[in-house]
Amino acid sequence: MMLLYRIIIKIRTMYQEMIKNITIKIAIDNGLKVGDNLYVQGIPNFGSEPFLIEIGDNVTIAEDISFINHGGDGRVTKRIEAYKDGRTFGRIKIGNNTFIGKGAILLPGVSIGSNCIVGSLSVVSSSIPDNTVYAGAPAKFICTIEEYGEKLLANNTVYPRELEANRPKLEEYIAKNLPHTYKPVKK
Numbered sequence: 001m002m003l004l005y006r007i008i009i010k011i012r013t014m015y016q017e018m019i020k021n022i023t024i025k026i027a028i029d030n031g032l033k034v035g036d037n038l039y040v041q042g043i044p045n046f047g048s049e050p051f052l053i054e055i056g057d058n059v060t061i062a063e064d065i066s067f068i069n070h071g072g073d074g075r076v077t078k079r080i081e082a083y084k085d086g087r088t089f090g091r092i093k094i095g096n097n098t099f100i101g102k103g104a105i106l107l108p109g110v111s112i113g114s115n116c117i118v119g120s121l122s123v124v125s126s127s128i129p130d131n132t133v134y135a136g137a138p139a140k141f142i143c144t145i146e147e148y149g150e151k152l153l154a155n156n157t158v159y160p161r162e163l164e165a166n167r168p169k170l171e172e173y174i175a176k177n178l179p180h181t182y183k184p185v186k187k
Contacts, residue, residue, distance in 0.1 A: 056096035064103045
């Protein structure tokens with residue numbers, strides 16, 4: 001059963017990889033600016049104006065990210081005489097060495113600094129300064145990147161690092177050795 005599961009995952013991954021690469025190529029052909037060493041998991045949604053998006057070096061974008069670079073709300077207001085000329089467009093910029101978590105939504109006109117982490121399912125409605133962690137809907141300041149790094153070290157999952165070169169062995173080790181401890185209930 002595990003073999004069948006791995007085959008299905010492999011086929012799904014190959015399909016997604018193909019669609020992702022085509023999506024990125026078309027977006028670049030339409031003006032998306034991308035730095036070196038971009039890592040994208042899943043298929044991003046660059047919106048209908050990828051030429052308004054700039055992504056720095058060493059950026060990681062998780063699955064289901066949406067770049068919203070214009071407002072569709074003009075479909076309503078353009079039918080009201082007093083607001084018929086109102087439109088929203090905005091550039092989106094991501095700095096260097098930044099991670100955007102799964103399902104995040106980046107709204108028009110936001111800039112995300114360098115050395116930043118944006119949590120999964122966040123809605124980024126205002127710009128984020130360098131060296132910070134933001135999360136939530138709307139995204140709010142959580143901590144500095146240094147404080148986050150210290151938390152990672154304090155809660156480190158210890159395993160033999162040489163296993164990283166052999167994913168099945170790493171998974172086997174983690175499954176056997178990761179403690180069954182969970183986060184406490186927040187009060």
